[in-house]
Amino acid sequence: MKKILLVIKREYRTRVKKRSFIIMTILGPILMASVFILPVFLTQMSDGSAKTIVVLDETGVFYGKFKNSDNMQFQYTVTDLESAKENLRQNDDYALLYIPKTEVTVPTSANLYSDRQPSINVKSYLKNVMKKEVELLKLAASGIDEEVLRSIKTKISINTIKIDESGSEEKTFTEVSMGLGIFAGILIYMFIFIFGAQVMRGVIEEKTSRIVEIIVSSIKPFQLMMGKIIGIAMVGLTQFLLWIVLTFAIVTGFQLAFTNQLPKDEMQKMIPANSQLTIEAGEEEIAEQDNDMARIFEAINSINYEVMILSFLFFFLAGYLLYAALFAAIGSAVDSEADTQQFMMPVTIPLIISIVIAQFVIQNPDGPVAFWFSIIPLTSPVVMMARIPLGVPYFDLYLSMGLLIIGFIATTWLAAKIYRTGILMYGKKVNYKEIWKWLIYKR
Amino acid sequence: MDLFKASEITKIYANHTALEKVSISVQDQSIFGLLGPNGAGKTTLIRIINQIIAPDEGQLLFNGEPMRQKHISQIGYLPEERGLYKKMKVGEQALYLAQLKGLSKPEAMKRLKEWFGKFEIMAWWNRKVEELSKGMQQKVQFIVTIVHEPRLLIFDEPFSGFDPINVNLLKDEILRIRDNGATVIFSTHNMESVEELCDHIALIDNSRKILDGRVKDVKKAYKSNTFEVAFNGFYGSLKSILKPGYELLGEFHEKDEDLKRARIKILKDGEANNLIKQLLPHISIHSFTEILPTMNEIFITKVKEQKTK
Numbered sequence: 137m138k139k140i141l142l143v144i145k146r147e148y149r150t151r152v153k154k155r156s157f158i159i160m161t162i163l164g165p166i167l168m169a170s171v172f173i174l175p176v177f178l179t180q181m182s183d184g185s186a187k188t189i190v191v192l193d194e195t196g197v198f199y200g201k202f203k204n205s206d207n208m209q210f211q212y213t214v215t216d217l218e219s220a221k222e223n224l225r226q227n228d229d230y231a232l233l234y235i236p237k238t239e240v241t242v243p244t245s246a247n248l249y250s251d252r253q254p255s256i257n258v259k260s261y262l263k264n265v266m267k268k269e270v271e272l273l274k275l276a277a278s279g280i281d282e283e284v285l286r287s288i289k290t291k292i293s294i295n296t297i298k299i300d301e302s303g304s305e306e307k308t309f310t311e312v313s314m315g316l317g318i319f320a321g322i323l324i325y326m327f328i329f330i331f332g333a334q335v336m337r338g339v340i341e342e343k344t345s346r347i348v349e350i351i352v353s354s355i356k357p358f359q360l361m362m363g364k365i366i367g368i369a370m371v372g373l374t375q376f377l378l379w380i381v382l383t384f385a386i387v388t389g390f391q392l393a394f395t396n397q398l399p400k401d402e403m404q405k406m407i408p409a410n411s412q413l414t415i416e417a418g419e420e421e422i423a424e425q426d427n428d429m430a431r432i433f434e435a436i437n438s439i440n441y442e443v444m445i446l447s448f449l450f451f452f453l454a455g456y457l458l459y460a461a462l463f464a465a466i467g468s469a470v471d472s473e474a475d476t477q478q479f480m481m482p483v484t485i486p487l488i489i490s491i492v493i494a495q496f497v498i499q500n501p502d503g504p505v506a507f508w509f510s511i512i513p514l515t516s517p518v519v520m521m522a523r524i525p526l527g528v529p530y531f532d533l534y535l536s537m538g539l540l541i542i543g544f545i546a547t548t549w550l551a552a553k554i555y556r557t558g559i560l561m562y563g564k565k566v567n568y569k570e571i572w573k574w575l576i577y578k579r
Numbered sequence: 580m581d582l583f584k585a586s587e588i589t590k591i592y593a594n595h596t597a598l599e600k601v602s603i604s605v606q607d608q609s610i611f612g613l614l615g616p617n618g619a620g621k622t623t624l625i626r627i628i629n630q631i632i633a634p635d636e637g638q639l640l641f642n643g644e645p646m647r648q649k650h651i652s653q654i655g656y657l658p659e660e661r662g663l664y665k666k667m668k669v670g671e672q673a674l675y676l677a678q679l680k681g682l683s684k685p686e687a688m689k690r691l692k693e694w695f696g697k698f699e700i701m702a703w704w705n706r707k708v709e710e711l712s713k714g715m716q717q718k719v720q721f722i723v724t725i726v727h728e729p730r731l732l733i734f735d736e737p738f739s740g741f742d743p744i745n746v747n748l749l750k751d752e753i754l755r756i757r758d759n760g761a762t763v764i765f766s767t768h769n770m771e772s773v774e775e776l777c778d779h780i781a782l783i784d785n786s787r788k789i790l791d792g793r794v795k796d797v798k799k800a801y802k803s804n805t806f807e808v809a810f811n812g813f814y815g816s817l818k819s820i821l822k823p824g825y826e827l828l829g830e831f832h833e834k835d836e837d838l839k840r841a842r843i844k845i846l847k848d849g850e851a852n853n854l855i856k857q858l859l860p861h862i863s864i865h866s867f868t869e870i871l872p873t874m875n876e877i878f879i880t881k882v883k884e885q886k887t888k
Contacts, residue, residue: 139679146675150667346662350720353629353656354679356648560631562660573593 139355143363144370147338151371161375165382173390187230187258192220194237201269208258224249233262242273313525314498320448321494321522325487328456328517331372332463332483336476338364339467339559348559357556362548365460369453447524450537455517458544459483465551468558469566478567490515494522501526511536513543550575581640582607582762583628583731588637590623597623598634599786605731605764605779610757612777612794613766614874616882620786621766622659625733628764629656642730652681655729659736659766661720663708670695670704673723680727687726694722698748713740721749725756732756733764738772750776770875782878784885790877798871801880804845805870806854809838810862817841820861824849838865 151157186209193199193212202210213220217234224232231250235243246266248254275285339361342348351360466479493515497506501523510520510528516536520528557574558566583605590598598620605611615621626632628639630651639646641653664672670691677687695701698718703711711719717740725732734753738746753776757763767773773780774794781791790797805828818827821843828842845854855867872880 142675142678150664341664345665346658346660347664349631349658349660350656350662350676350723351679352631353651353654353658354676357631560626576593 140359140363140366143355143360144367147364147367148370148374151334151368152374157371157375161378161382164375164379165386168379168383169386169390172387188227189258189262190220190224190227190229190232191235192217192232193235195235195243197243197273198235198266198269202262202265208261221249225251230254231258235266242270244270310526313527316444316525317498317522318494320444320525321491321518324448324452324455324517324521325491327372327376327452328459328487329484331368331456332459334368334371335365335460336463336467337473338368339464339555340470340473340476343468343559343562344472346562352556352559357559358552361461361464361552361555365457365464368460369456372456444525447533448521451517451521451540454537454540454544458513458517458540458547459487461544461548461551465554465558468555469561469571471563475565486514487518490518494519498522498526501528507532511539513540516540516543580607581605582642583764584640585624585628586638586640588624588627588634588639590620590627590632590634596786598627600637601783601786601788602637603781603788603791605762607762608757608760609778610753610763610765610776612773612780613764613783614768614770614773614780614878615783616768619783621783622735624783625656625658625735625764625766628731628733629654652727653730655680655724655727655732657720657724657732657734657737659739663716663719665709666707668705668707669700669711669719672708673719673726676723677726680729682727690726691722694726698722714742714745717741718745721752725752729761731762731764733766735766736768737765738767738769746772770873770878773874780874782881784882789885790881794874797877798874801872801877802869803872804849805842806845806851807840807842807866807868807870808858808862809840809865809867810858811838811865813839813862817843817858817862820857822857825854825857842870 186205186207188209188211189202190211190213191198191202192215199212202208204210211229213223215223220232220234223229231248231254233246233248235246238244243266246262248259248262272282275282342351342360348360355363462483466476466483469479470476490509493505493509497503497509497519500506506519506523509515510523510532517540520533520536524533554571554574558571564570581604584603586602587600588598588602589600590596601620601624603611603613603624613621613624623632627634628646630646630648641650644650663669667675673691673695674684674687677691678684682690692701695704698721700715700718703715708716708719721737724734732753737749737753741749750772753763753765765773765777777794779791779793780797782789792800816827816830821827824846826844826846828844830839830841832839843854845851851867851869855864858864
């Protein structure tokens with residue numbers, strides 16, 4: 137036992153001191169934080185330069201209807217199309233919106249001229265405004281009062297409420313849970329791949345550097361293998377914790393630094409406000425977003441973090457242990473990383489299947505597919521993790537956990553048999569038949 | 580007294596027999612040579628002694644007790660396929676390996692410093708292994724093999740990769756360790772070093788032991804009753820004066836020497852004294868030596884013999 141600790145310590149120390157580990161630990165949170173920060177940053181950036189859009193409206197319906205904003209400035213002009221186009225070229229305006237005169241009814245199309253690809257935002261804003269105006273025109277034409285229409289318009293939101301056996305009710309948020317589930321599943325998938333491959337490379341390193349026979353004359357091969365697997369698991373957990381802490385630190389630091397600089401109304405937008413249905417174009421969307429934000433916040437608060445974190449840690453570790461042993465066995469059977477290809481297949485395929493199934497399972501978390509794949513140990517770490525935020529019967533959860541434990545004991549046992557023979561085989565091309573023989577050898 | 584004893588060891592892999600009823604006993608404080616051609620089963624036997632693999636049949640005794648995992652801390656093993664972690668620092672690595680053998684950290688540190696000083700590699704303590712020359716790495720490996728002062732040392736081809744100066748350093752060290760009370764098992768192809776160092780040998784070929792015993796006894800058993808005589812005062816061939824029952828194997832006259840040399844084999848049970856008596860009236864003898872077979876010759880003869888069987 138003391139010797140396993142020595143192995144764990146060595147694996148941990150040499151890896152944590154590596155330059156690649158330090159770089160990844162710093163780079164990871166910067167990348168993750170930028171996902172949160174960049175959008176805010178970008179909206180601020182684009183605030184700086186307003187785009188000038190010239191409106192040539194032959195119908196006269198839309199005069200003054202396009203509102204100037206921080207991003208867009210509108211100029212109305214009355215010339216012919218050709219000279220307007222000429223002006224666009226000369227004046228460095230962003231775009232020219234040309235709404236041709238229509239003979240019969242109301243205008244339903246327009247042309248947007250620009251010397252570059254107009255952004256989606258601009259396009260959709262223009263479309264929305266025009267649509268609204270045309271609708272108003274049509275309403276007026278059919279004699280419906282705008283007020284009447286507004287009172288008819290209704291926004292339906294369905295709240296899903298789960299009733300458990302004791303009868304207590306709990307509001308559920310399917311979309312958020314789905315997102316969380318798939319996110320957790322992908323994390324486990326990545327963790328298994330990245331650190332499983334590290335185990336494999338570590339074993340190959342020991343084999344090719346020929347130190348392995350020196351070590352197994354001091355400790356049992358099984359101790360060496362387990363020491364390596366556990367040591368690398370701890371490296372993974374360390375990196376993971378550092379990522380969470382650092383990401384959190386960067387995001388909060390950034391928020392603190394920029395809160396003061398953010399304009400008031402921008403802040404308003406970020407805080408979930410009461411939804412006021414305003415008919416005015418643009419603002420309506422913002423109101424809707426606010427509403428969504430409020431729901432997301434509520435959803436985030438509704439998650440059962442204890443179950444989530446505990447089960448995440450369990451599936452994270454048990455899934456890794458299950459696969460790491462297999463990766464160790466592969467590493468022991470080959471002489472160089474180039475030879476691993478043929479043995480990687482049976483290990484990677486269940487992992488890839490599990491990530492594919494997970495995407496299906498979040499949409500249908502109670503079907504037989506979801507059940508079976510979250511029970512089978514090779515796929516359960518990812519698939520079960522995707523199911524948990526959506527609510528899993530305790531029976532399924534415990535069954536899955538129990539089988540995963542049995543599964544990882546079984547793979548470790550099998551892997552150890554391959555490992556102890558493999559590490560002492562040099563310069564031999566190994567195939568599946570050979571590995572089968574190792575499995576049935578006595579020690 | 581035997582420190583180590585293996586009796587009737589058999590190890591069978593799926594499609595071939597690695598060892599078949601091999602028995603060896605290694606006397607306390609001796610150097611035991613384990614000889615044999617490539618693929619004979621030496622490495623398998625050594626791995627069995629180190630408890631890396633288990634025999635299918637047979638018994639191992641260490642110091643009179645059936646061998647168990649706890650005994651490996653009393654063994655030091657330098658494998659033929661050996662190396663170190665390339666990216667790790669030399670000192671750190673030596674410490675790790677010494678601790679794996681059961682030494683406490685301070686004790687390991689103290690002893691390693693002594694040894695590093697003795698082998699003049701202290702300056703390399705904080706360097707990475709990949710920066711070391713091969714000979715230097717071998718020194719580090721030798722140190723970690725013996726640093727826990729094991730009772731039984733097993734060296735598999737210890738001299739490969741060493742220059743002659745370091746080979747001598749190592750030989751002296753091995754002899755000194757033996758004199759301090761350790762027992763050495765020594766597997767090699769290098770027959771010169773066997774004659775120089777070993778007290779006992781066992782020859783393994785094709786998974787079976789075909790010869791063992793004290794080096795002196797083995798040599799005696801394989802001697803061919805051949806003598807070399809250095810002489811002068813006689814011109815022409817000695818053939819003319821030898822009676823039947825003796826065979827002249829060859830005569831040499833080296834350019835710069837006044838002496839002639841001749842090798843004579845005594846057939847049947849003749850005595851060396853009789854040979855001298857015969858020669859004495861004719862020549863003046865400067866030296867008369869029995870020619871013993873070298874271990875190399877015995878090795879080759881025995882292995883060839885096995886092949887023809």
